Amino acid sequence: MPEADHDFAGWITPHLNRLARISRAFAAPADQHDLMQELLISVWKARPAFRGEASPATFIYRVAHNRALTWKRRDTLMGLRFFNARHELADVAADTCREFDQQRLDRLYTAIRQLAPVDRSLMLLSLDGVAYADMSALHGLSENTIGVRLSRARARLVAIVGEMSDGF
Structure with a gap:
């Protein structure tokens, strides 16, 4: 190498x-x-x-x-992606020991993907424990704005996950 x-x-x-x-x-x-x-x-x-x-x-x-x-x-790979997604879902279903946790984690990431891109990014940084000052430097937003956006994003995530749970 x-x-x-x-x-x-x-x-x-x-x-x-x-x-x-x-x-x-x-x-x-x-x-x-x-x-x-x-x-x-x-x-x-x-x-x-x-x-x-x-x-x-x-x-x-x-x-x-x-x-x-x-x-x-x-878009040209959409058919292949659908095939791969079906196989990934089958793999997750086969692993019964982790199935419940995997479903919860999948729901969380599905909910995160529904957030606006910047909110999605801020949420990931927050989950990784990145300080507001560093998030501010990364995105060019004030620390106060970071806090407000994260609070709103968390509330939105709770609502999305709740809606997803109601469907099951």
């Missing part, structure tokens, strides 16, 4: 779970792998611009969230 690749792998590895959560929140199950690849490519391309003025986590969040906000599904 070339040294630059090794350096990148070591640099990005602590943040892979966060990138996976971003992918899960911004893409339907069948598209999450594609978005994850897009996020990794975007971070790889942006790495030379990292000046160390912010933490690597903040830099990676900014790049990944910006890419996730602009990511669009490719």
Whole structure:
């Protein structure tokens, strides 16, 4: 492995779970792998611009969230995505030990995907424990605005998950 690749792998590895959560929140199950690849490519391309003025986590969040906000599904792969989604659902159903928790988690991410893109991003950052000041730097919003948007997003999530539970 070339040294630059090794350096990148070591640099990005602590943040892979966060990138996976971003992918899960911004893409339907069948598209999450594609978005994850897009996020990794975007971070790889942006790495030379990292000046160390912010933490690597903040830099990676900014790049990944910006890419996730602009990511669009490719309509030509819709049939394949439907096929993959059916198989993913079958895999989840087969795992009876984790089925209940997986369903709850799937409902949560389904609800998160219904939020506005910026609110979705803020919610993920909040779930990762990112401080309002860092969120403010990432999105160019005041800390007060961050707090208000998160409060409203949480209320919206509760309502969405409640509506989903009523349907079961």
